[in-house]
Amino acid sequence: MSAGEAAAVPDGPPAAAEGPGGALFWISAVVGAAVVAYALRELWSVSSPVSRASLARFLIGGGLVHDALWAPLVAVVLVVTAQLLPVRSRLPVRVGLAFTALVLIVSWAQVRGYGVRANNPSLLPRDYGLVVAVLLAAIWAAVAVALVVAQRGGGGDR
């Protein structure tokens, strides 16, 4: 993104363009790095080999899933929606997709019922599949309304 940054410099504040440095930077970097190092040591020492492997998998895996799968997927969705949809329809559909993804993310474990225990009915007491269906229906109903409003308002500039 170097071209973009160069382009951004004229209206960016000069200090921001100078890059990091200075006393505040170095003090917080040293203190922060020390805390990180100590925490990593403790993480290592409180875990057994089996749990260490599992911990490494989740610690590294989570960030990787975000950077290598999730964010590229978002980029692809942006490109595809740009291809398929007229300009005025894009934002409502994209917001609808984002909310759909969010609802699926925060309800995944409940819908799959991973935590359900036959001897504890108060745990995960709802029909989460139904809940998600209703939430998604509401989200897409709102998107449909927004699309109609957008069409009325603009007449389409594509």
Add this chain to the structure above:
Amino acid sequence: MTATGRAAGVRARADEVRSTVEASPVHDERTAAILGLALGVSFTICFVTGLLSHLAQHPTSWFAWPARPAGLYRVTQGLHVATGLASIPLLLAKLWAVFPHLFRWPPFESAAHLVERVMLVPLVFGSVFLLFTGTANVMHWYPWRFSFTRSHYWVAWMTVGALVAHVGAKAGTTVLALRRRDTTGTSAGATAATAGDGVGPAPSSSPAIPSRRAYLGWTAAASGLVTLTTVGQTVWPLRSAAVLAPRRPDIGPQGVPVNGVPSAEVRAAATSADYRFRVYGDVEEELSLTLEELRSLPGHTAALPITCVEGWSRQATWTGVTVSELMARAGVPASATVDVRVESFQHGSAYQYSTMSDEQARDRDALIAFDLGGEPLHMDHGYPARLIAPNRPGVLQTKWVEAIRVTRR
């Protein structure tokens, strides 16, 4: 289409994406700064409330978790889980805003810049880990083989360490980005700034790219949706909206949710005709009471919340005998400073014992309870007797109690 033609098409598409990204206020400094500030606040709340939860469960020589206010832990842990869940959309929005920087070239421009970027690794990986493990944990989903509490605890320290470095690196940029008048907050960036009046945000000139306001507004709405659909697990008036929460505070035996259920051994011991409740240790006279004898002692009724570490809670009415009354009957002088260990039938489990400081044990509402809502405790709530005392995490409200041991300091 030929291969070269296709390649040219892809390149053109990539250029289009790049120029869209560059023009988009979604990916600029001000958006990153505002979301960074929001996450800074939410992670600080999570860290402080998390540390308090840790201290409540692992008292140290320099910090004794107080017995009052009775609902303090309910607030701090409710806040911990609610803030953590609300941070999910914030983190996703922030990472998306700064995602283009991942590919910046050259990757760093100075030693300081390299340090800054290296510290992003524990920050990003730690943040994703905390939100994932925290959420999975409250849903009772354990796809891993490490100890949740210890890992979540130390990754929290790691993440906050990286956050300190990040704040130090970004404080200047953030302040400037926040102070600058919001003239580029709209979709077409610089063009909008010229087209607009130069004061408030100019109207979006292309409806395809969200303005900063729209991006931040939808992010806030997403956090709001997560909160609305979960926070009713502890905020009673919102209980019927808590459709995605793992608990509803009014669903459970006797209208109260349950976390741990008894094993067959615990169940057998708890229902045995030989049940005796014992008070022993540094006492004048050991007590060994049948359930009938325990129930016939002078009783006390208290309205106290049961608050799970997992973020749900429920206010309820409990009846039993106070720990002080039991100690007095065993001849422990009111002037003695004591530690009390409450002992359960869960032999060999992490929940077999919980301890109370003198202040906690002598609180007027610290009860060995046998009734909930005027009825004998349901087996899942700790029949025949359980501890319920003010301001304690649920894991320390020991169930299926067989004894209390008094130690004088």
